[in-house]
Amino acid sequence: MHNKLRNFKFDTDLREVSPWSTSAWSHTDLVRLERGHVAAQFWAAYVPCDSQHKDAVQLTLEQIDVIRRFTEWYHPRLVLCTxxxxxxxxxxxxxxxxxxxVEGGHSLAGSLAVLRTLYxxxxxxxxxxxxxxxxxxDCSHVDMPGKKPEHGGLTNFGKAVIKEMNRLGMIVDLSHVSTGTMRDALEVSKAPVIFSHSSAHALCNSTRNVPDETLRKLALNGGIVMVNFYSLFLTCRDTSTVADAVAHINHIREIAGVDNVGLGAGYDGINYVPQGLEDVSSYPNLFAELIGTGKWTAxxxxxxxxxxxLRVMQHVEKIRDEFKRANVPPYEDVMPRQKGTNNCTSQANY
Structure with missing residues (x-):
């Protein structure tokens, strides 16, 4: 829609509306969200990696504007929650x-002030x-065979990003990052972290999934893995079933604990979905399958x-409030300039 919402009928079943009716990437609308009993939905303000060092900040703000506009358009069925x-x-x-x-630290353009503004x-x-x-x-691609880390995890500025997120009360999300970045973030963060849309590496060895060693550290941190339903992350193939999603949920529960697992399907960002979990209306199928295992109480x-x-979010807010009571000022770290990778900038010396 190129950010133009006037003719976007999000309150209809988009399976009956072109071009969404023929798209493998379309799984969400208000009708199906309500059928799936979804009560809260994170919308990802995502911009492509090729916007890095260019117009990533502007494009990110435009995506946030889209989210806020369609939320207001469909109020009170949708309400903005912060x-x-x-x-x-x-x-x-x-x-x-x-x-x-916001999916992708390139949206900050290396600025803690932009991070604060996004909050x-x-x-x-x-x-x-x-x-x-x-x-x-470093992102997860550096863990692929034949690849090597660029930074070895987080740089000193990256660690300052984590600290400022803790101070603000913004949740640190480790989906998409390398194992080195996972390690560093878990060491630095005083607040619980999340994996907003990842699954278990032990069941499918994609670098986008979470290794057992990290799951154990996550349990100590109090964070959660929100399980992704992308077939290539569940079975390492383009086909999967609801039982495969349940297997990942159960594995994460077994290693990290029942308090450290959630749901982060990745709908509208994936094109291969499990049989039985075709879209956001399918969540009752997942819970029926879980009940059928006999391992889950109400x-x-x-x-x-x-x-x-909700517990993670409350804990993040608690840490934020502790920073406030301690009168910790905003972090003012500046990312070192790197030859050939800086944003187009003016020459003014502020």
Whole structure:
């Protein structure tokens, strides 16, 4: 739609509307979200890696604007939520939360001021990398055979990004990052982290999945892995079933614990989905499958469905409040300039 929403009918079943009806990448609309009993949805303000060092900040702000505009357009079925209390309040009123995440640290253009500004316009998680390294963090591609890390994880500036996110109350998201970046972020962050859309490496050895060693560290951190439903991350093939998604959920529960697993399907960002989990209306199928295993109590399922994420968000807010009480000022670290990779900038010496 090129950010033009006037003729976008998000309140209809898009399976019946061209071009979404023929797209393997389309799984979401208000009708199917309500059928799937979705109460809160993170929308990813994602911009491509080729915008890095160019217009990534502008494009990211435009995506945030899209999220806020269509949330307002469909209010009160959708309401903008920026806190755990907002989520709980919306749930009581049977409204659906729109939350904003930014996928890819290249959207910061190496500026903590941009990070702070994103928080002020409603962003509540940042995925540290997308499918490219930033000048301060390695992405998962460096763990592929024949590849090698550029930074070995997080640089000193990357660690300052984590600290400023903790101070702001923005959730650190480690989906897409390298194992070195996972390690460094877990060492630096005082708040729980998330993997917003990843699965278990032990069951499918994609570098986008989380190794058992990291799952154990995550349990100590109090964070969660929100399981991705992309077939290539579930079975390492382009076909999968709801049982494969359940296997990943159960594995993460076994290694990290029932308090450390959630749901982060990746709908509208994936093109191969499991049989039985074709779109956002399919969540009841997942819970029926989990109940059928006999391993999940009602309380366990509530944690998976959202209470685990809510706990993480509340803890992140608690850490933010501790920073406030301690009068910790904004971090002012500046990313060192790197030859050939800096944004187009003026020559002014501020």
């Amino acid at each position: 806190s755990s209390e907002d989520i709980k309040s919306a749930h009581k009123k049977h409204h659906m939360c729109s939350l904003i995440g 002020h316009v409603g962003v509540r998680y940042l995925t540290l990398t997308s499918t490219c390294n930033t000048p301060w963090a 309380d366990d399922l509530r944690k998976l469905a959202g209470l685990n994420f």
